[in-house]
Amino acid sequence: MTRNTQTVSNPAARRTAPIPLVVLGEIRTCLLPHSSTLDGQATDELLALVPGATVRRRERPGPLAFSPRRAVGVDCHLAWGSTTSARVVGTVASTAVLVGGRLSQMSVHTIVVRAPQKKRRPWAHYIGQVGVTELIGTLPDPAIADEELVAGYLAAQGPAKTTLDLSSICARQLAGLREAPQLDQQPPLQAPTTRLRWTAQIGGSAGPAVSFRLDGELTRTANVIVRVPAEIPDALRFCQDVAVHDWLLTVIDAKVRAADGISDGRQVAVLAPVLEHLAHLWMPGAQVPGTMRSPWRDLQAEASFSKQWTTRVEQVQRRIEVATYYAARGGNPAGDW
Known part of the structure; x- marks a missing residue:
């Protein structure tokens, strides 16, 4: 079950x-x-x-x-492997992100930690730790808990x-964000919503590293390894950035097929709205923070994000030029070739 709460400050929760x-x-x-790009003031009002x-x-x-x-x-419960589960109590952190005044993201995450005691505590304890859930009880196999x-x-x-x-x-x-009264519900093009599920683990000298895969037409998965807990916000920002660029690739691919x-x-x-907007x-x-620049380079080398994007943009530009040429001539007679 879930309960909506507000962000509060709890100095005691930050001590350890x-x-x-x-x-x-x-x-x-x-x-x-929305029909136009949001400026700074409109962005502040929306967010x-x-x-x-x-x-x-x-x-x-x-x-x-x-x-x-x-x-x-x-x-609620958190699945443990494929056969068991463990109880977790705490909060999920939610942040809305606006990119270029055009793209919107909703980003939610929780950091799972061992509970300091084996019983549930009052809600005030959990509300003071935004984005942290405590796993109550004994782990089936602590040695491979993260996996x-x-x-x-x-x-x-x-x-x-x-x-x-x-x-x-x-x-x-x-x-809720998309239904905000500040938005006129008239986007300049139709585009899908993509979903990125991500996880992060503490890997010490094994990090930073990332793996990324496509799970379907609109669903992706990223697994991130960071060196220390302090780099978790960097992993979050990295995943938000990956999600933006994967979405852009998904949309331009869809528009080329639609044309x-x-x-x-x-x-x-x-095709023209893709280039314009x-x-x-x-x-x-x-x-992204400097700690995650290396994983971005590795992902670029493996998945060729930028090469895909450049190729698609050039394809869109050529198709617009050719379509404009034939539209101006009044058709596309086969004899012209």
Whole structure:
């Protein structure tokens, strides 16, 4: 079950931070349902989700803004491997992100730690630790705790009513953002929402490292290894950046396919908005902390994100040029070739 709560300060909770077992998260990325790019003031108004808290913004190398963190209380089970589960109590941290005044993200995550005692504590204890859930009870196999918790989370075993369901939390928070009264619900193009499930583990000298895979048309998975707990926020920012660029690739691929087999004039209408509204947002790794630049380079080398993007953009430009040429001639007679 989940409970909506607010961010509060608890100095006692910051004195001693338990070592995380694992970090579990989900990020959903979509086009903001608005006809124009939001400026700084409009961004602040949209992301002012916690009264009295500050919206963080930067303008270089491109506009990027973060809402204040919100907390969603949870008291449920967390899948352990494929056959068992353990009880967790605490909060899931939720942050809305706006990229270039055009793309919106909802990012939720929780850091799973061992509970200091084997019984549930009052809610005040958990609310003071935004984005932390405590695992109550004895772990079936502490030696491989992080691996089993990652496997259980990604397998998504168990009914949603009793198992931690970050997907539902993320979808609900994103729906609320998209329905904000500041938005006119008239986006310049139609585009899907992508979903990135991610995990982070503490690997010491084994980090930083990342693996990334496509699980379906719109679902992806990233596994991140960081060296120390202090790098967990860097892993979160890295995953948000990966999700943005994967979304851009997903959209441009979809638009190229949609333009196949339609008339020249309609091709321009389908493809031109990609160049006008999205092409300038491509800046992989430019807005991630220095600790995660190396994993971005490794991911680029393995998955060729930028090569894919450059190839697609050039393809879109050529198709627009050809479609415009034939539209101006009044058709595409086969004899012209």
